[in-house]
Amino acid sequence: MVNAVDMVEVWRGPFLESMHRGHAVICDDTGQIVQAWGDPGAVVLPRSSSKMLQALPLITSGAAAAHDLTQAQLALACASHNAAAIHVDAVQGWLAHIGKCDDDFCCGPQEPRDIAIRDALIREGRAPDRVHNNCSGKHAGFLTLAKHLRAGPDYVAADHPVQVAVKDAFEEVTTETTPGFGIDGCSAPNFASSLHGMARAMAFFAAARDGAGTQSSAAAALTQAMVTHPELVAGEGLACTELMRACGGRVALKTGAEAFFIAIIPERKLGVALKIVDGGTRAAECAIAAILVRLGMLDPAHPAAQTFLNAPIRNWDGLETGMIRPAPELA
């Protein structure tokens, strides 16, 4: 067991106030580690960073083609969105397209992170719906696959054909037998792997191309959907969206709860997976930005890079009181 390493520092004035440690792996498409920090063998729950893996069967089963899913819908299947109008409208349209409604979702209702939509709900005295859950795009994909497979409504049960297909895909691209799963924030199983396994899966996505086999074609389609629609994968101002834009479509990025983050870099056939040990999202965002700069994929002078790489901390009156920055080990 290798210890996690210092990754992200939180400063307030002249004081190092807090510190985040983590593990990270950069992997090539042969499965070899290019560079690692901490323990590549750490067992992790990749949470929403595994949404691209969970979306593979949607394509490989033929469900996406049978239902004429668009590239935007594939991006939403991989999204942790902030329930802005563009996300909510698109997922509701998708539900109608497959003849389903909000009650068919197994994900719970979540207050929108998008302030305009949140405040509109409050002014109307309405509780959030399930479509506002940040995972509702993934669940629209699950519902589509369940319908295609003519399977029952409880599509988040571990033995449901949808989740069996997800597990098979997860194990194929991580090239590991999963040690099990936890239940995610959206009630779906979230399969565990080693951190190296997740980086290997991301390298598989990075090297994937249309026509190179069913799984590879599906992975390439999902990566392309993400980089083409960064605004759908998260939302305005959020790390995945802003950093994908800053990388100019050359990198697909996906956050996960408890401070997971992955990167898919097609032109280098590299995959990155990282986990901040304490679950601090602010640190995962800084760490992935630092790794993208190291790899030459992100201009550190880009405003979005500055926002996450050297994030100023502002207080309630707008004063800059400190900053979040990569530790020397990562900078």
Next chain:
Amino acid sequence: MVNAVDMVEVWRGPFLESMHRGHAVICDDTGQIVQAWGDPGAVVLPRSSSKMLQALPLITSGAAAAHDLTQAQLALACASHNAAAIHVDAVQGWLAHIGKCDDDFCCGPQEPRDIAIRDALIREGRAPDRVHNNCSGKHAGFLTLAKHLRAGPDYVAADHPVQVAVKDAFEEVTTETTPGFGIDGCSAPNFASSLHGMARAMAFFAAARDGAGTQSSAAAALTQAMVTHPELVAGEGLACTELMRACGGRVALKTGAEAFFIAIIPERKLGVALKIVDGGTRAAECAIAAILVRLGMLDPAHPAAQTFLNAPIRNWDGLETGMIRPAPELA
């Protein structure tokens, strides 16, 4: 430099998903360490856990007596409140009592954590005021002291008589020369100390009694105000309020941003200070509960203890997906 120790585990299903490390010190009123985890010499910013220290000059200067401040107002001076109606109304009443208004506050406006008040503001289309800042009680105290000292309006400037008095009190009860300060979320200086220094200060509060000198009398009054009005110090459902209630008024507790927590235990003349290295508040709440159980001050079977000591993690649909619990080093 002693390493931080594992303090709080975050589990999801069968997997240890995240881990928080920290430093903690239990100190007696002679300044001796009774027990420590990690590095007692760690330099820390105690943030809002130092509000009782920042409130000392309000009493020792005679300002509190001159303005007939109530015990409830002293509790609010030590509070990080959630801007529920009981807090907002009381602080607004205090402002009126000293002839001041919202614009006289140097703390910025903050969206209330209390959902009823937050939603009422949104429905009325009103932005939050400065009184909604969780530190507005502390700032009402600063304004009262500034008025008493006939000092200027910029009471958060480091060279303002209010902050000079705060620094003197801070150094007296930590028995350290502070290495400096950072600017807090509410724009006031937040003085640094060693973790041992903060625990020593808390032991000073624990041993304080009325009539034992100006500083000791003031400290005793503040501790008594906190344990008498736990609902004012934080808010319904929040750790300080619920754990103080669970301890039956025998312990004063105060959280601070970036995962600081302190405890004052008068009947044992003990002070506790802890800092979770990564700034994760959930872990600080769990760790202080664990230490209170170890010290026999908190019944682990009390519902509030269970809420913070072995906190179930529930997802958006209310399913229990995991738990937060003390690491073996602390349990």
